[in-house]
Amino acid sequence: MNDRGQTVLDFAVGVSVFLIVVAFVLTFVPGMVKPFQESTQQETAAADRLADQLAADQLVENVSTPYVLDRECTVAFFEDSNKNEDGDGAFDGVYDDASSFSGPCNFPDLPLSNRLAITDSSLDIQVRIVADLETAAADDPDGDEGGDDDVVDTLCLDAGDRRIVEANNPGSGEVCDPGSADVVFTIGDTPPADSSSVVAARRHVSVNGGFADGSNGATLVVEVW
Amino acid sequence: MDERGQAFTLEAITASLLLVGGLVFALQATAVTPLSASTSSQHIENQQQAAADGVLTTGLEDGSLRQALLFWNDSANNGTGGFHNASGRGFYVDKTPPNAFGQSLNRTFTSRNIVVNVYVYYEGNGREKRQRMVYRGEPSDNAVAASTTVTLYEGVTLYAEDGSRAATTITNDTFYAPNATAGGAYNTLRVEVIAWRQ
Numbered sequence: 031m032n033d034r035g036q037t038v039l040d041f042a043v044g045v046s047v048f049l050i051v052v053a054f055v056l057t058f059v060p061g062m063v064k065p066f067q068e069s070t071q072q073e074t075a076a077a078d079r080l081a082d083q084l085a086a087d088q089l090v091e092n093v094s095t096p097y098v099l100d101r102e103c104t105v106a107f108f109e110d111s112n113k114n115e116d117g118d119g120a121f122d123g124v125y126d127d128a129s130s131f132s133g134p135c136n137f138p139d140l141p142l143s144n145r146l147a148i149t150d151s152s153l154d155i156q157v158r159i160v161a162d163l164e165t166a167a168a169d170d171p172d173g174d175e176g177g178d179d180d181v182v183d184t185l186c187l188d189a190g191d192r193r194i195v196e197a198n199n200p201g202s203g204e205v206c207d208p209g210s211a212d213v214v215f216t217i218g219d220t221p222p223a224d225s226s227s228v229v230a231a232r233r234h235v236s237v238n239g240g241f242a243d244g245s246n247g248a249t250l251v252v253e254v255w
Numbered sequence: 256m257d258e259r260g261q262a263f264t265l266e267a268i269t270a271s272l273l274l275v276g277g278l279v280f281a282l283q284a285t286a287v288t289p290l291s292a293s294t295s296s297q298h299i300e301n302q303q304q305a306a307a308d309g310v311l312t313t314g315l316e317d318g319s320l321r322q323a324l325l326f327w328n329d330s331a332n333n334g335t336g337g338f339h340n341a342s343g344r345g346f347y348v349d350k351t352p353p354n355a356f357g358q359s360l361n362r363t364f365t366s367r368n369i370v371v372n373v374y375v376y377y378e379g380n381g382r383e384k385r386q387r388m389v390y391r392g393e394p395s396d397n398a399v400a401a402s403t404t405v406t407l408y409e410g411v412t413l414y415a416e417d418g419s420r421a422a423t424t425i426t427n428d429t430f431y432a433p434n435a436t437a438g439g440a441y442n443t444l445r446v447e448v449i450a451w452r453q
Contacts, residue, residue, distance in 0.1 A: 097309040234309030
């Protein structure tokens with residue numbers, strides 16, 4: 031035994047260094063074991079594609095100016111589900127006091143998955159337009175949440191006053207009441223509350239005509255899970 | 256000792272060189288730095304790039320980008336000029352510009368802990384030159400960029416600090432970009448936004 035060139039200490043150090051390097055590489059090289067673990071690859075691609083599709087094509091007024099959204103079509107897109115899903119080619123707009131907006135828009139009046147051309151029914155989607163408006167009247171139209179709060183919230187079309195405000199707990203009796211022709215700028219399912227992963231894609235957009243505080247910049251959020 | 260098969264020094268040096276070489280190769284092949292590890296996701300880079308594109312396009316559409324380009328105080332810094340309320344070097348280093356374009360940058364990036372540099376490229380004496388508008392430091396390896404072009408015409412006036420139109424017309428003396436064309440156009444500016452997670 032004495033003639034061998036290997037000592038126990040030598041062996042222990044060598045093997046532990048090797049194992050540490052293997053563990054380090056596996057941890058820090060992303061995607062090395064991707065095919066064997068659950069991944070969000072499909073959701074990631076879908077979220078990015080949908081956000082581009084909405085912000086640069088389906089909701090815009092003029093495709094040569096992407097990210098500038100058409101006001102009427104944006105409202106029609108987020109409209110209460112049963113109004114613009116009948117496929118008759120006409121839009122049922124509440125904008126301007128339930129008057130006459132009937133399109134055209136760059137998306138068909140079909141359910142959300144058909145509008146977005148999603149054929150995989152295992153994907154759940156939510157689309158929202160969010161912003162933090164600056165004045166108290168626009169940020170907190172009900173006056174019960176402390177005015178201008180610097181919190182980003184979903185936007186809402188207040189159809190009665192023809193303006194866009196923050197939604198702030200929409201419901202009956204509030205300024206933003208989806209039951210009485212107001213439109214909350216959210217459509218789709220509600221994201222899961224547990225720890226499963228939701229992929230979000232964001233686009234900076236402006237809405238034609240602006241919001242109640244005079245600004246027009248908002249964020250379009252597409253969540254896929 | 257002579258019968259042992261280990262050449263201590265030579266083996267140790269060879270082994271450590273191999274090990275360090277392997278580590279260096281692995282680190283070069285992937286983006287692993289203390290500041291950028293969390294941004295090495297291609298998805299996040301795509302989102303930042305698209306957001307920067309959106310800020311520029313909407314700014315161009317509603318006029319706030321043009322206002323930010325002309326938000327110039329020609330008498331600042333002892334006459335060398337600078338953006339309104341900027342640092343002593345004429346550009347913003349610790350904040351976004353105090354105008355509508357800056358607010359848009361702020362809402363989209365700064366409020367989400369993403370920092371941006373904004374550069375304005377213009378033609379001067381036949382070469383492309385650069386004026387910084389916002390400079391928050393050297394971007395990381397995972398930074399993304401988006402750009403757009405704006406043409407300014409002769410006779411355009413600067414904007415005052417409060418966002419109103421000032422009386423000063425842009426000339427070689429009052430503006431950072433010189434009059435580069437003989438015709439009615441003044442200069443073509445290319446605005447570049449570089450965004451990265453700090």
